[in-house]
Amino acid sequence: xxxxxxxxxxxxxMTGMPKDETLAELSELFSVFGDSTRxxxxxxxxxxxxxxCCIAELLKMTQSAISHQLKNLRHAxxxxxxxxxxxxxxxxxDDHVRSIIxxxxxxxxx
Amino acid sequence: xxxxxxxxxxxxxMTGMPKDETLAELSELFSVFGDSTRxxxxxxxxxxxxxxCCIAELLKMTQSAISHQLKNLRHAxxxxxxxxxxxxxxxxxDDHVRSIIxxxxxxxxx
DNA sequence: TTATCATATGAACAATCGTTCATATGAGGT
DNA sequence: ACCTCATATGAACGATTGTTCATATGATAA
Numbered sequence: 001x002x003x004x005x006x007x008x009x010x011x012x013x014m015t016g017m018p019k020d021e022t023l024a025e026l027s028e029l030f031s032v033f034g035d036s037t038r039x040x041x042x043x044x045x046x047x048x049x050x051x052x053c054c055i056a057e058l059l060k061m062t063q064s065a066i067s068h069q070l071k072n073l074r075h076a077x078x079x080x081x082x083x084x085x086x087x088x089x090x091x092x093x094d095d096h097v098r099s100i101i102x103x104x105x106x107x108x109x110x
Numbered sequence: 111x112x113x114x115x116x117x118x119x120x121x122x123x124m125t126g127m128p129k130d131e132t133l134a135e136l137s138e139l140f141s142v143f144g145d146s147t148r149x150x151x152x153x154x155x156x157x158x159x160x161x162x163c164c165i166a167e168l169l170k171m172t173q174s175a176i177s178h179q180l181k182n183l184r185h186a187x188x189x190x191x192x193x194x195x196x197x198x199x200x201x202x203x204d205d206h207v208r209s210i211i212x213x214x215x216x217x218x219x220x
Numbered sequence: 221t222t223a224t225c226a227t228a229t230g231a232a233c234a235a236t237c238g239t240t241c242a243t244a245t246g247a248g249g250t
Numbered sequence: 251a252c253c254t255c256a257t258a259t260g261a262a263c264g265a266t267t268g269t270t271c272a273t274a275t276g277a278t279a280a
Contacts, residue, residue, distance in 0.1 A: 010168050013157045017150070018215075026214050027146040034141025035268075036134045040127070047123045052227060058120050065269055067228055086226045086277050096217040103213050104136050105128075107206040145238075162257060175239055177258055196247050196256050 032076040033100065037061065038069050045079060046098045049091035142186040143210065147171065148179050155189060156208045159201035 017023075032038060040059050044050055050058070056066045070090055073079045078097050082089045092098070127133075142148060150169050154160055160168070166176045180200055183189045188207050192199045202208065 006164075009158075010164070013154055013168060016157055017153055020146075022215075022218070023149050023153070024146045025218050026211070027144055027149045029214050029218060030140050030149075031144025034137050034144040036130075036137040037268080039133050039137045039140075043127055043133070044123055047126055048119075053225095054116075054120070058123060062270070063227070064229085064271080068268075071228080083277090086224095088227065094217075096213070100210075100213050100217065101136070103206070103210050104139050107204075107210065108132070108135055108139060147238080163255095172240070173257070174241080174259085178238075181258080193247090196254095198257065 029076060032072060032078060033104070035069075037065070038073060039101070041066070041069060041073065042078065042092070042097055042101065045090060045092050046101070049082070049089045051087040051089055053087075055090070139186060142182060142188065143214070145179075147175070148183060149211070151176070151179060151183065152188065152202070152207055152211065155200060155202050156211070159192070159199045161197045161199055163197075165200070 018026075033042075037059065041055055044055055044058055052066055052070065053063055055070075056063045059066070070079065070081075073090075074081065077093055079090050080093045082091070128136075143152075147169065151165055154165060154168055162176055162180065163173055165180075166173045169176070180189065180191075183200075184191065188203055189200050190203045192201070
């Protein structure tokens, strides 16, 4: 029957799909990339590690705004930090970050 | 001087950075992936093309909610559609989509 | 200690977002 | 014409988000 084949098909797609929790985690990851301030920060850090005020100066934004966003990025484990005296240097946690950005770039430029 | 080297460094990072418009476009792309409903839809469509009501049934969500999200995905050029009688079938616009998702998946599973 | 510089953080605000509900459009079928 | 099924859409709602402002913490120097 037609209806049975339909249900069969839905079931098949369902079983291939990762569990809700995983997909939620995935969308959370992408939403971190979904803000231009954070993208700029990530890009800057992919060039070299930087202090908070340096990033703020580079992006012409408030130190507070940057600090808040660094918190988000740190929470998503995309960046790490290192303290040297008064200043804190931030850097990319791994190079998945850059490859995700590059993949997105590739999609845009077509 | 120390201060000149700092400005030099900032300038160098700036020149390497894509222009604001591009980064805004990039973050908009990622924010489309930044919602679990949309991720689920994209995943489903990466398995096979599907009608609106089929997606709604699969995700146990309202037809309206799905339709609104399909609009977002279509606007981001991640999906296309094909009409067959009364029903409209949606499918992935290209396979960048799947590779972006896979890249994200790779980051999560570590 | 006190002063200063670098960074972090909490509250408040406007703006954006995803869903729901009601309704509109559009394409058959009778 | 009418009815029905599939899809689209506008308004409204609560929820989340990014920035600002004010203030707190933390580290160094005097």
